[in-house]
Amino acid sequence: MTAETGSGAAENAGRSRRAVEAVWRIESARIVATLTRIVGDLGLAEDLAQEALVDALAQWPKSGVPRNAGAWLTAVAKRKAIDGWRRAERRGQRYAAMGHDLASRVDPDAPPWDPNQIDDDLLRLVFISCHPVLSREAQVALTLRVVGGLTSEEVARAFLVPTATVQQRIVRAKKTLSAAKVPFEVPDRSEYPERLSSVFGVLYLIFNEGYAATAGDDWMRPELCHEALRLARQVAELVPREPEAHALVALMELQASRFGARTTRTGEPILLLDQNRAKWDRAQIVRGQKALVRADATGRGRGSYGLQAAIAECHATAPTAGDTDWGRIVLLYEALGRLAPSPVVELNRAVAVSMAVGPASALRIVDQLVDAGDLAGYHLLPSVRGELLARLGRKKEARREFERAARLTGNERERSVLLAKSAAL
Amino acid sequence: MRYMLIMRSTSEAQTAAKDIPFDDIINAMGEYNESLIKAGVLLGGEGLTDAKEGLVVDFASTPPVVTDGPYAEAKELFSGFWILETSTKEEAAEWARRCPLGPGSTLEVRRIIEASEFDQDNEHIKREVAWRAENEQGVVAG
Numbered sequence: 001m002t003a004e005t006g007s008g009a010a011e012n013a014g015r016s017r018r019a020v021e022a023v024w025r026i027e028s029a030r031i032v033a034t035l036t037r038i039v040g041d042l043g044l045a046e047d048l049a050q051e052a053l054v055d056a057l058a059q060w061p062k063s064g065v066p067r068n069a070g071a072w073l074t075a076v077a078k079r080k081a082i083d084g085w086r087r088a089e090r091r092g093q094r095y096a097a098m099g100h101d102l103a104s105r106v107d108p109d110a111p112p113w114d115p116n117q118i119d120d121d122l123l124r125l126v127f128i129s130c131h132p133v134l135s136r137e138a139q140v141a142l143t144l145r146v147v148g149g150l151t152s153e154e155v156a157r158a159f160l161v162p163t164a165t166v167q168q169r170i171v172r173a174k175k176t177l178s179a180a181k182v183p184f185e186v187p188d189r190s191e192y193p194e195r196l197s198s199v200f201g202v203l204y205l206i207f208n209e210g211y212a213a214t215a216g217d218d219w220m221r222p223e224l225c226h227e228a229l230r231l232a233r234q235v236a237e238l239v240p241r242e243p244e245a246h247a248l249v250a251l252m253e254l255q256a257s258r259f260g261a262r263t264t265r266t267g268e269p270i271l272l273l274d275q276n277r278a279k280w281d282r283a284q285i286v287r288g289q290k291a292l293v294r295a296d297a298t299g300r301g302r303g304s305y306g307l308q309a310a311i312a313e314c315h316a317t318a319p320t321a322g323d324t325d326w327g328r329i330v331l332l333y334e335a336l337g338r339l340a341p342s343p344v345v346e347l348n349r350a351v352a353v354s355m356a357v358g359p360a361s362a363l364r365i366v367d368q369l370v371d372a373g374d375l376a377g378y379h380l381l382p383s384v385r386g387e388l389l390a391r392l393g394r395k396k397e398a399r400r401e402f403e404r405a406a407r408l409t410g411n412e413r414e415r416s417v418l419l420a421k422s423a424a425l
Numbered sequence: 426m427r428y429m430l431i432m433r434s435t436s437e438a439q440t441a442a443k444d445i446p447f448d449d450i451i452n453a454m455g456e457y458n459e460s461l462i463k464a465g466v467l468l469g470g471e472g473l474t475d476a477k478e479g480l481v482v483d484f485a486s487t488p489p490v491v492t493d494g495p496y497a498e499a500k501e502l503f504s505g506f507w508i509l510e511t512s513t514k515e516e517a518a519e520w521a522r523r524c525p526l527g528p529g530s531t532l533e534v535r536r537i538i539e540a541s542e543f544d545q546d547n548e549h550i551k552r553e554v555a556w557r558a559e560n561e562q563g564v565v566a567g
Contacts, residue, residue: 015515022515026464065519119463226510233465260539287468 016061021151024053027070028149033121034113035077036184042128043174044081046146052077074112122147123238124184130199133180138173139202141166148231158224159209196239200248200305203232207252225256236291246295247305253288254312257281268413273321285316307336326356343374351384359391379408383418395425427468427537428509428517430524433501438529439475453525461509461520470507501531508537 028049035045052073066072113121129143144150144158145166152170156163187195210224229252236245261279263269292309296302302310311332318324333349346369354362366385375381386401402422406415434442442450461467473479476495483490495502511517514534521532 018513018515019519022511022513022519025512025516026519065522223512226512230465230510234463237463237465283469 013061017057019065020053020056020060023056023065023069023073025149027073028053029122029125029147030070030113030118031074031077032146033125034074034118035081036125036128037117037121038078039081040184042125042146042177042184045077046174048077048080048084049073051080068112071112119238120186122234123186126199126235126238127186127195128177128182128184130195130202131177131182132195132198133176133182134173136202136205138169138176139198140206141169142173143202143231144206144227145170147234148227150227158221158227196242196244199235200244203228203235204248204251204305206231207255211255222256222259225252225259228252229256236294241298243295243298243300244303244305246291246298247303247309250288250291250295250309251305251312253284253291254309254316257284257288257316263413268417272315273324277318277320280316288316289313302335304336304340307332307339311336324355326352330356343369343372344378344380347375347381347384350388354388354391359388363388363392377408379405379414379418381405382408386418386421390421390425398422399425426511426513426517427539428511428514429535429537430470430507430509430517430521431503431533431535432505432507432524432526432530433533434504434526434530435501438527439502439504441527441529450525457523457525460523461507466509466511466516466520468508468510470505472505473503476502476504 031049031052032042032045035048036042039045039048055076056069056073060066060069126143126147129147130139134142140159141155144155145152150158152166153163156166159166186192207225207228210221210226210228229249232245232249232252236242236249239245257280258272258275260281261270261275261277288309292306292313295306295309311329314325314329314332329352330349333345333352337345337349346365350362350365350369353365363385366381366388369375369381370385382401383405386398386405389395389398389401399422402418402425406418406422409415409418458467458470476499477493479495481492481494481496483492483496509517509520511520514536517534521534524532526532
């Protein structure tokens with residue numbers, strides 16, 4: 001074999017591996033959801049699906065990707081489930097009872113999933129991945145892995161942690177769900193709003209991790225934002241009558257529309273009002289606005305994501321920073337503060353007030369926050385206070401605040417911007 | 426990453442499609458589009474009317490010449506497009522593979538260029554940098 005055909009073969013192998021991975025990315029959630037309903041355990045279902053994937057990686061490069069790849073993977077996983085049961089029965093293990101039930105329900109030639117059932121199963125998968133019995137870290141890892149179809153390596157890369165850490169989190173999460181006997185079902189009415197808000201919380205956390213990376217040199221990790229947006233769009237289609245599902249999509253689209261304008265060529269963050277609006281993604285802004293219209297069309301009012309999306313829309317639709325309707329933004333933050341009181345919302349309201357009314361009124365709000373002490377350790381508090389003091393001409397105090405903010409931020413890029421501001425005073 | 430699926434078909438394929446009940450085509454495409462929406466990957470797309478209704482503006486001469494109908498030498502006619510957001514080229518290709526099209530039709534998968542990939546030394550970009558320098562009073566972090 002010549003070197004050339006050797007590298008050609010390696011290239012082909014790489015290409016077929018990527019083709020298998022693409023199918024996995026598209027189909028894995030439906031496969032795992034279907035299997036979980038059948039075997040009654042998410043951990044076992046995921047293991048079976050992963051084993052089917054290993055088979056696909058061995059066979060498809062030679063045989064080609066089957067026309068209905070999802071059906072192939074599901075059938076192989078079901079067969080493995082039955083084989084596992086038979087082995088267990090031979091050994092007289094107690095899983096035999098579960099296996100019997102399974103064999104009576106599994107027809108390996110049946111279509112991969114019932115079209116009338118699959119959306120319910122996917123929704124159950126979303127809820128179980130974000131179940132409150134799990135830690136936030138576990139919810140995030142499990143959601144990206146089983147709903148998003150990412151590999152543990154991909155999740156690890158996105159969160160800058162070792163792959164082993166992600167694998168551990170997933171193994172532990174599966175064990176926790178089994179131990180707590182968490183049923184594979186959509187929560188009932190009494191729990192529904194709270195459980196749904198937990199799902200939204202997980203998705204928004206993933207988005208924010210990408211949007212303002214809390215660690216490392218990169219201020220943004222757009223892939224993570226895209227992943228969150230994709231998951232949010234999926235969830236919105238699963239619960240189309242929930243206004244906050246569409247509002248969350250709207251919020252993410254509107255914020256993500258600024259990606260191209262958020263950093264300088266060398267990677268320093270550019271603040272919203274300094275951004276070149278010509279670089280905002282107009283098509284994405286329109287998608288965000290449409291999602292907000294869909295949220296409003298449910299006729300159930302605006303929740304906290306709806307209000308945040310409306311604020312983002314105010315920025316997105318102002319032709320220049322000077323055209324921003326700060327009065328409206330103040331009202332929206334007031335509404336948000338009443339709905340979901342939080343010191344971070346107060347801080348943002350203070351910024352809006354500084355633009356609508358002036359820095360002195362805003363400083364009073366910020367000083368109350370400083371006195372309350374809730375945001376001690378949050379770098380944006382001294383950062384905003386520094387800006388307000390600078391605008392009031394109190395340079396020495398402003399410098400001190402910027403330096404304090406620089407000490408508190410975990411992001412290198414942001415630190416250098418803050419120190420530059422202090423130095424410029 | 427964003428990809429455009431560019432649909433082209435020969436005029437024979439377009440004529441052949443006229444024998445298939447229109448509802449069947451609409452239903453199959455509707456189902457396909459729904460699967461893209463549910464997967465959260467569809468950003469947009471449109472189908473085009475008959476090329477005979479269109480015009481071609483040819484820049485071979487100055488001023489350019491406008492003629493009726495499709496470009497004379499075209500063997501395949503551009504008939505529609507989808508814009509998808511996927512994590513890899515292979516995933517876009519896998520979605521393209523699932524499109525309910527028949528012989529005579531092709532889908533070309535092309536990546537859409539991102540704003541960040543444009544030449545930073547371009548005059549427009551330079552003007553933006555100057556504009557930014559004049560506007561350095563930001564308060565809100567984006």
